[in-house]
Amino acid sequence: MTNVNLIKKAIEWGTEKSPWIIHFNAGACNGCDIETIDSLTPRYDLERVGILKQGSPRHADILVCTGAVTLQTRDRLIQIYEQMSDPKFVIAIGTCACTGGIFEDCYCVTGGIDSVIPVDVYVPGCAVRPEAIISAVDKLLEKLKNAEKDENQQKNAEKIEEKTETAKNGEETAEQKEEPKNDA
Amino acid sequence: MHSDNRITIPIGPQHPSLDEPGRFDITLEGEKVVNAVIGVGYNHRGLEKTCESKTYVQNLYIIERVCGICSHAHGTAFCMAIEQLAGVTIPKRAEYIRAVVAELERLHSHLLWLGVACHEIGFDTMFMYTWRNREKVLDILADLGGNRVNYGVNTIGGVRRDIDADMVETIRKALDALEEETKHYVEIAYTETTLISRLKGVGVLSHEDAIRYGAVGPVARAAGIAHDVRVDEPYGAYKEIPVKVITDTHADVYGRTVVRILEMQESINIIRFCLDNLPDGPLSVRVPRRIPAGETIIRVEAPRGENIHYLRSNGSDIPDRVRVRAPTEANWHGMKHMLEGGYLADVPITIAAIDPCYSCTDRAIVVKSGAKTDCYDWRGLRQYGIDWYKKRGIDVTALKV
Numbered sequence: 001m002t003n004v005n006l007i008k009k010a011i012e013w014g015t016e017k018s019p020w021i022i023h024f025n026a027g028a029c030n031g032c033d034i035e036t037i038d039s040l041t042p043r044y045d046l047e048r049v050g051i052l053k054q055g056s057p058r059h060a061d062i063l064v065c066t067g068a069v070t071l072q073t074r075d076r077l078i079q080i081y082e083q084m085s086d087p088k089f090v091i092a093i094g095t096c097a098c099t100g101g102i103f104e105d106c107y108c109v110t111g112g113i114d115s116v117i118p119v120d121v122y123v124p125g126c127a128v129r130p131e132a133i134i135s136a137v138d139k140l141l142e143k144l145k146n147a148e149k150d151e152n153q154q155k156n157a158e159k160i161e162e163k164t165e166t167a168k169n170g171e172e173t174a175e176q177k178e179e180p181k182n183d184a
Numbered sequence: 185m186h187s188d189n190r191i192t193i194p195i196g197p198q199h200p201s202l203d204e205p206g207r208f209d210i211t212l213e214g215e216k217v218v219n220a221v222i223g224v225g226y227n228h229r230g231l232e233k234t235c236e237s238k239t240y241v242q243n244l245y246i247i248e249r250v251c252g253i254c255s256h257a258h259g260t261a262f263c264m265a266i267e268q269l270a271g272v273t274i275p276k277r278a279e280y281i282r283a284v285v286a287e288l289e290r291l292h293s294h295l296l297w298l299g300v301a302c303h304e305i306g307f308d309t310m311f312m313y314t315w316r317n318r319e320k321v322l323d324i325l326a327d328l329g330g331n332r333v334n335y336g337v338n339t340i341g342g343v344r345r346d347i348d349a350d351m352v353e354t355i356r357k358a359l360d361a362l363e364e365e366t367k368h369y370v371e372i373a374y375t376e377t378t379l380i381s382r383l384k385g386v387g388v389l390s391h392e393d394a395i396r397y398g399a400v401g402p403v404a405r406a407a408g409i410a411h412d413v414r415v416d417e418p419y420g421a422y423k424e425i426p427v428k429v430i431t432d433t434h435a436d437v438y439g440r441t442v443v444r445i446l447e448m449q450e451s452i453n454i455i456r457f458c459l460d461n462l463p464d465g466p467l468s469v470r471v472p473r474r475i476p477a478g479e480t481i482i483r484v485e486a487p488r489g490e491n492i493h494y495l496r497s498n499g500s501d502i503p504d505r506v507r508v509r510a511p512t513e514a515n516w517h518g519m520k521h522m523l524e525g526g527y528l529a530d531v532p533i534t535i536a537a538i539d540p541c542y543s544c545t546d547r548a549i550v551v552k553s554g555a556k557t558d559c560y561d562w563r564g565l566r567q568y569g570i571d572w573y574k575k576r577g578i579d580v581t582a583l584k585v
Contacts, residue, residue, distance in 0.1 A: 006336035027227050029543050033203050033250025034296065041299075041315035072226045073205055076197055102249055105237070106230040127252060127333035172480045183308025 015061045016081025016144055018025075018050035019137070021059035022084070026077050026113065027103075032094035036064055038126050039130035046134060054176040062140065064133075065113045068096040068103040068111060074116055081117045089120045098122045124144030193528070197226050197375040204542040208535070212528055220523040222516060226434040228546040235506040240266055240340060240475060243503065251544040252572065253296065256282075256289045257486035259338040259497055261493035264419065265482045266340050269475050269497050276421075276463040278342035283371045283421035284355075285328065285337045286485075287451040290364070292321040293487035294444045294451075297539045298341075298369065301441065304533040305382050310372070317365045325453045327351060342468025359452050365451065369445045383438035387522040387534035390435050397518035401489020401511050402447065403538050406432045406439030410564055413485040422434050425457055425510045430495075474510055476518045486511050488539050510544030 025033050039046050040053055057080045069077060079137045081090070092113040095101035100111040113119050120143070123136045191212050197205035205226035211219035214382060235243045247262040248255040261280055295318040302310035322332045328345055329335025337345050347355075367520060389399060394407035403410045412429045414422045414578040430446045438464040477499040484491045486535060488509030499520060515538040523536050573580045 022198075023203070023264065024198055025227070027205075027229055027543075029249040029252040029542065030204065031249070031255070031333075033568075034252060035333060037203065038319075039313065042312050043316060057198070065418045067227075069231055071229060072228065073197065073497045076205065076226075080198055102246055103229045103231075103234070108228050108230040126249075127331070131331060 011087075014167045016141060017091075018052065019061045019141065020052050020054045020059055021064050022054050022057050022063045022080070023064045023066070024077065024080055026065055026067045026073045026097070027070035027109065028094065028096060032066040032097070032125075035127050035130055036066065036093055036133060043128040045133060046137065049137075051137060054103060057081075060084055061088060062137075063088065063090045064093055064115075065090060065119075066093045066097050068100045068106075068109045069111065069116050070108050071110065071115060072108075075109055077113075077116050088119060089140055091121045091133075091140060093117045093123050093125065093133060093136075094128050095124045095126045098124050100125065190218065196223075197533065202535070203300075206325065206535075206540070207402075207541050208523075208531070210523070210528065211532060214311050215527050215529075217523050217528060217531065221519050224516065224542055225546050225548075230546055230548070231343060232506050232508065232547060238501065239473075240503065242339060243506065244338065245336070245356050247282055247506070247508070248334050248338075249568055251510065251541050252289045253293050253489070253541060254289060254486040254488060254510075254513045254544070256285050257332045257484050257491050258425060258493070258510075258574075259336075259465050260286065260420075261337045261484040261491055262495070262506075263340055263362050264484070265336065265480050266475055267471065268480050268482065269478050269495065270471050271476070271484045272341055272468060274342045274420075275465045275467065276529075277465045277466055279421040280458050280462050281343045281347055281467075282338065282347070283425060284455055287323070287455045287458070287569055288321055288325055288328075288362065290451045290487040291455075292318050292325070293314055293539070294448050295321065297444060298441070299538050300436075303381075304536045305379070308378065313365075314369075317362060319360055324355055324358055327354065339468055341355045341471035342466070344467070346467055347459075349460065352462070359455060359467075361448070363452050366445065366448050370449070371441035373442050373445050380438060381385065383441060383533070384434070384436060386437045386530045387526060387537050388436045389518045389522050393518060393521055394435070397521065399489075399515050400514045401516070401520050402440050402443045402484070403515050403540075404489070405430060406443045407435040408433045411490070413483045416485055419482075419484065421458065424461070427454065437533055451520060455574065462533075474499060474503070488512055488541060488544075495584065508544075508547060510541065510547075512538065512545045513547070515540070516545065529581050 022038055025028045038044065056112050063084060066129060090113065096103055097113045100109055110116065121136045121140050123132050168176055185529055192212045193212060194207065195210060197200055207223035231246060238246065244259060244262060248259040250258045295314045299311040299314035303347060304569050325330045325335050328347065328351065329337045337343050389403065389407055391407045392411065394404050394409055399407065400411060408431055410426065410429045411420040414427045414431050428450055430443050430450060434442050475497040477497055479485040479496040482493045489510055492509040494507035495503055498504040521540065524533060526534060570580050
């Protein structure tokens with residue numbers, strides 16, 4: 001159990017300190033894609049906070065998705081999302097990725113990213129500025145930390161409850177044990 | 185997937201070296217590519233059909249989002265088509281501002297390409313340098329249009345944004361800095377031995393093949409074809425702007441790199457010329473909401489090559505048919521030829537060398553069997569072209585090439 005917990009903690013620490021991203025274009029106009037790459041290049045340089053772009057979905061924690069989902073990329077998007085290992089998060093970059101945007105009425109578009117896979121952070125804008133992408137990643141990391149804190153608090157609370165319960169049980173058993181003594 | 189000694193490797197649609205979804209089935213014999221099947225269409229959204237249900241002004245913003253990198257080229261072509269149908273002449277100042285933005289767009293697109301191409305061959309330092317310098321161009325575009333991508337400078341009948349005296353100074357300063365950097369790129373392209381030996385002889389599309397497959401833009405110019413719409417059929421401000429067509433004879437990825445780097449210098453010169461000769465006057469003219477019935481074809485030189493827009497109007501405020509033929513679509517045809525005979529390791533850079541834009545390309549055509557079609561052979565098409573120009577007062581047959 002301790003080993004599993006240790007590994008889990010290491011993964012949590014890794015995701016929080018150095019989340020790796022994978023980028024997928026689900027049918028975007030390129031605008032948000034180049035801004036996503038832009039946020040990794042010298043002026044904005046997301047890499048300095050430990051964010052690294054990965055090629056394989058197996059190695060990534062965050063799926064950065066741009067564009068309205070077209071019928072052709074729909075299955076691919078689901079496939080890539082399923083290939084990612086837990087814990088995984090999705091950021092929808094751009095108005096198209098959030099709602100379908102300007103392409104909402106197109107016959108070959110199913111809508112935003114959330115019409116196919118669950119999305120954690122929405123970043124509207126056409127095209128999204130790199131500052132907004134950085135802010136989105138920051139928000140996601142904050143959410144992660146808070147989630148962890150909440151989880152820890154919950155665990156602690158559970159532990160306390162367990163302890164009190166076991167203590168109570170112990171007292172009860174002790175009383176139960178004591179009772180026959182008294183009887184005897 | 186084995187047959188004899190051949191292995192078929194599927195690449196894409198999600199792939200580290202491709203930012204956009206596209207699928208390539210590469211058949212290998214050892215390390216050599218013997219067959220390549222190109223699958224595009226992942227980015228097909230159905231823009232053209234949507235345009236048929238929206239007004240011209242709404243369509244302008246949809247058409248700008250055909251592609252985020254060459255959005256101005258698409259917007260300009262669409263505006264020019266509407267203006268031609270409406271019989272409107274836009275003010276000189278608007279034409280010049282359109283040209284300035286178009287050249288800025290070419291600058292940022294070529295810088296972007298150079299970075300991506302260098303990334304493909306593992307020259308990541310150059311990738312970072314070019315993208316850092318690209319920010320200078322994006323700053324100007326953000327000042328000018330209010331947005332870094334999809335600037336929305338165009339409007340039907342002119343432009344929406346002006347270039348004032350302060351702006352002219354800012355652009356000049358940024359251009360001076362960029363020119364210095366471009367000199368550095370030229371030096372790298374001509375002297376850096378690793379770059380030259382990595383790119384020379386890769387993805388060859390000879391002069392004859394480039395003509396046969398109908399290559400456009402830097403791919404054609406790298407094969408020695410002096411094809412540039414800004415010179416061949418000048419539109420807007422290009423009628424007055426001197427444009428030097430950059431050509432190269434290498435006909436490979438190296439040639440395309442050299443052409444693009446030299447074109448960046450040329451773009452800087454064109455912007456300087458525009459700023460020096462920026463005419464005074466209004467920014468736009470009024471265009472009626474309803475466009476007279478008719479059809480037209482507009483050719484515009486986008487950063488990737490010749491961009492063609494077809495527009496048919498039925499006299500209402502909604503177009504009857506919009507058709508976009510982006511430059512990448514013309515360049516895809518030669519791709520199979522470029523890949524075959526090369527090595528697997530050269531596939532990403534060969535694909536990247538035409539600067540493919542999938543969102544530009546992915547249009548659909550429905551071919552109905554049994555419907556009446558007009559099919560031209562080469563002679564018929566040539567005659568049609570001659571007659572078309574004759575109606576507009578140009579006798580093409582009298583021109584000497």
